[in-house]
Amino acid sequence: MISKEETIAKIGTIFNAASDRFDAPALSFWSRFGQQTIDRLSLSSGDRILDVCCGTGASAIPAAISVGSTGQVLGIDIAESLLKLARNKSQQQGLENIEFRYGDFENLGLPSESFDAIVCVFGIFFVPDMVAAVRELWRMVSPGGKLAITSWGEKVFEPANKMFWEAIEIERPDLIKKFTPWDRISDRTSLKALLEAGGATQVEVFADAVTHELISPEDWWTMVLGGGFRGTIDQLNSAARERVRQGNLEFLRTNEVHKLEVDVLYAIAQK
Structure with missing residues (x-):
């Protein structure tokens, strides 16, 4: 049984490695969905x-712009390399009302009811006990404040995602996951139930089915290296990695895949 600490360390290692591609143009969806999460909070x-699991600031930076110089944004993540990128981006934009800090959001020790809004974009599902995690986030929301949790739906970069795992199964069947972390909350009902189980009130869940454009097949491989897939790729030897890459690119070219289907869920709760 893997401990919570080992799980956190593993996730941190994956996303520290992925930081070399995380902000590439091919991964513009981070900013797209981060901005849309903030837009829904008004x-x-x-x-x-x-902002917990803040990455390189895809939602934290738009939040800092929205709340103005009199507001304050705290971004938390366990990947130091992503936090460094976030700090650089916020400084380049001249934002002085935002701080990025390393930390495990389940153990921040911050005061109760101390934030007008708490945001977690594509991160809650990495926590084994999601109900406890929601409860901890809800504790820190001030009366009248909001909690926003954004997650993946049933389709996540299809058909490339399915094709990727088929290629991995040929090379390393032991690396195949029977389910992905977000499968537990990949529909509106289960995501709403999660927030309510964590004590959240007035929960609304919005589903969005969109597409992510690929300028070239190589964009997909950049996406693979710039996200959670990186943890799988880094366990392959160089020959196997190249076979998977070539197979992926050939599939996209042959089938003339120029856009990927993505389902995103936005949950908003108000205290």
């Missing part, structure tokens, strides 16, 4: 925001 000038 933040006000002066609001205090906590």
